[in-house]
Every structure is written in structure tokens, then in C-alpha cells.
Amino acid sequence: MNPTQTDLPEAILSVLAQRRAGGSICPSEVARQVGGANWRNWMEPVRQAARKLAQDGRLRVTQKDATLSPTEPWQGAIRFRLPG
Numbered sequence: 001m002n003p004t005q006t007d008l009p010e011a012i013l014s015v016l017a018q019r020r021a022g023g024s025i026c027p028s029e030v031a032r033q034v035g036g037a038n039w040r041n042w043m044e045p046v047r048q049a050a051r052k053l054a055q056d057g058r059l060r061v062t063q064k065d066a067t068l069s070p071t072e073p074w075q076g077a078i079r080f081r082l083p084g
Contacts, residue, residue: 008049
């Protein structure tokens with residue numbers, strides 16, 4: 001796969017669609033899928049894409065089940081979930 005940053009929102013939603021209802025994913029799952037051996041280089045772009053999805057109401061970013069604001073800094077382990 002030769003991804004671009006414009007592909008990332010759909011990659012996030014695609015990985016989430018493969019989970020059971022209410023399930024979550026780690027950002028690294030998406031980064032590994034799009035970046036292969038260079039997945040670590042994709043972590044920040046994946047987080048940026050998640051911020052946009054969260055701002056649009058298409059994604060929840062959580063930490064220990066608390067929903068994080070897309071406009072605040074994120075630190076530590078986070079998870080992506082579909083809203084609802």
C-alpha cells in the first residue's frame with residue numbers, strides 16, 4: 001500500500017468497521033496497516049486524522065473510557081471508537 005495522509009481517515013474507519021460493535025482500536029493498528037515496516041512514522045499523521053474525524057463527530061478518542069477533546073493535547077495510550 002502506498003498511502004497518503006488523505007487516505008488515513010478512511011483507513012481508521014475501515015479498521016474500526018472490522019471490530020465488533022462498541023469495540024476500539026489502537027492508533028498503531030492503523031499506522032501498521034498503512035505504514036508497514038515504517039509504521040512509527042505514521043503515528044502522528046494517524047493521530048491528526050483522528051482529530052479531524054473527532055471534530056466532525058465521526059470518531060471518539062478515548063483514554064481509560066473517558067472521551068478526549070479533539071482540541072486538547074493527547075498524552076499516553078489512546079483508543080479510537082465509533083461514536084454512539
